[in-house]
Amino acid sequence: MDVAGRRVLVAGAGVTGKSVTKALTGMGAHVTVADGNAERLAELEGLGAELRQGLTEPPDGTSLVVTSPGWRPSAPLLVGAANAGIEVIGDVELAWRVGSTLENPPVWLAVTGTNGKTTTVGMLDSILRSAGIDALACGNVGFAVLDAVLGGHEVLAVELSSFQLHWSSTLAPQASVVLNVAEDHIDWHGSLAEYAAAKGKIHQRSGTVVHNVADEWSTLLADRYAAAGANRVGIGLDSPRAGELGVVEDLLVDRAFTADPVTTADELAVVADVRPGGPHNVANALAAAALARAHGIPADAVSKGLRAFRPGAHRAVEVGEIDGVRYINDSKATNPHAAASSLLAHPDVVWIAGGQLKGASVDELVESVAHRLRGVVLLGADAEVIGAAVARHAPDVPVKRLLPGDDEPMTAAVRAAGALAGPGSVVLLAPAAASLDMFRDYAARGDAFAAAVGELRDKPPPSRGRGRLGDGG
Numbered sequence: 001m002d003v004a005g006r007r008v009l010v011a012g013a014g015v016t017g018k019s020v021t022k023a024l025t026g027m028g029a030h031v032t033v034a035d036g037n038a039e040r041l042a043e044l045e046g047l048g049a050e051l052r053q054g055l056t057e058p059p060d061g062t063s064l065v066v067t068s069p070g071w072r073p074s075a076p077l078l079v080g081a082a083n084a085g086i087e088v089i090g091d092v093e094l095a096w097r098v099g100s101t102l103e104n105p106p107v108w109l110a111v112t113g114t115n116g117k118t119t120t121v122g123m124l125d126s127i128l129r130s131a132g133i134d135a136l137a138c139g140n141v142g143f144a145v146l147d148a149v150l151g152g153h154e155v156l157a158v159e160l161s162s163f164q165l166h167w168s169s170t171l172a173p174q175a176s177v178v179l180n181v182a183e184d185h186i187d188w189h190g191s192l193a194e195y196a197a198a199k200g201k202i203h204q205r206s207g208t209v210v211h212n213v214a215d216e217w218s219t220l221l222a223d224r225y226a227a228a229g230a231n232r233v234g235i236g237l238d239s240p241r242a243g244e245l246g247v248v249e250d251l252l253v254d255r256a257f258t259a260d261p262v263t264t265a266d267e268l269a270v271v272a273d274v275r276p277g278g279p280h281n282v283a284n285a286l287a288a289a290a291l292a293r294a295h296g297i298p299a300d301a302v303s304k305g306l307r308a309f310r311p312g313a314h315r316a317v318e319v320g321e322i323d324g325v326r327y328i329n330d331s332k333a334t335n336p337h338a339a340a341s342s343l344l345a346h347p348d349v350v351w352i353a354g355g356q357l358k359g360a361s362v363d364e365l366v367e368s369v370a371h372r373l374r375g376v377v378l379l380g381a382d383a384e385v386i387g388a389a390v391a392r393h394a395p396d397v398p399v400k401r402l403l404p405g406d407d408e409p410m411t412a413a414v415r416a417a418g419a420l421a422g423p424g425s426v427v428l429l430a431p432a433a434a435s436l437d438m439f440r441d442y443a444a445r446g447d448a449f450a451a452a453v454g455e456l457r458d459k460p461p462p463s464r465g466r467g468r469l470g471d472g473g
Contacts, residue, residue, distance in 0.1 A: 008032075010065075012071055014040060019146050020094060031048070038053055058077070062081070063086065065088040066089055090166070096168070102149075106148070108173035109174060110160055110175070114337055115182070116341075117159045118140075119311060127305030128301075130308060135157060136153045163198075172206065174207050174208065179283070180337065181195070187359070203221065203222060209230045209231070211234055213234040235290055240253055241255065242255050243261055247282065252267070252273075266299045278345030280342075285306055314446035322418065335433070336362050336432045340369060343365075346372065350373075350374050352430075355431045355433030356382060358433075358434060360433075362385065366386070377402070380431070382433055415456060
């Protein structure tokens, strides 16, 4: 991809925009960066680009627009570019095109889905490194994919969001997986079908297409988008058939990448190697293993990599145990589908939930986990919506609602949850909602939870009764 001398517009001056701007100016492009935030633009001074605030039309002579993933297709600047016949791509598409021109292009192993992306990419990266591969986890996971491409790594474990895939057109990973699809980001895409379609684009030019046999959307997207001749591989929690990876007793087993999948199977790992535990993370581990096996990684490296993997912060991380009660931070469970996976991993749960549901329904979630709930503590903008669902589907479960005026609401939530719990219980922060109504982001929410647990451990209330509070319904 030759951009030398071309006029390129970069939409967005955040982390992605900065990465793209540095790369494009280094390649000799004439770059204009547009953003509505003057402070973000100021951070790009010195990169050799023209900085424009409030731009609504591409500058004259623009031949390419590279947009940050958060920009919606309806943004006036992007609409103006499309109306002018100017190609609009995302940073991932740019990274793919740039990488394709290198003497040794990196191999892409790509992961998307509503939930589990970051955990799966982390597991995959750990497996690849255990096999001695020069690998890097990148994309939506935090390390800009364009920087990873230009870094010269052998294999990239790439986490891709629906936003990034929307703006991609020629991406061709060696192997790809859609882990699952549930209602999310409807405000951006317009409908669940459009959101799923963006996810499905990951498969269009993939050599090996991996799907979760238990997830209807994952299977449908593989059927719809896999190219003719692509290798199809299923993953699931049951005993695998030929062409699948699955679970036999306590073993993760491969019957897709063996010499004869009909008659032979490779043992990859034991279920206990998967951390954090729970069926959803076993499925994530199988997806990571399938992508790694598509690259030729041996079975022993899968086991070694899974044992070495440590989950990222705010993803089902145990932050303390007090009086036999475990406190688990899964603040990253920002939608009902993610919260359901987290809740189903524990038999006796006091659930801390609430925040911004963004229009998502929680009835199916509450109905599926009602038998596991010992109590519920609610906070945030949509607490009443979740509380109403609990009243419908788990009417005997005590609910504690925190009032908007409560001081240090997370501290109050943890103390209320601790009062509802008993020895052997888990107090689980799995909000099922976004955090911006009360916190800077999900990480700040998780940090507040961990701090509140620490405070409860260091300064327990005078009476730690284990009764069941009942000021909800």
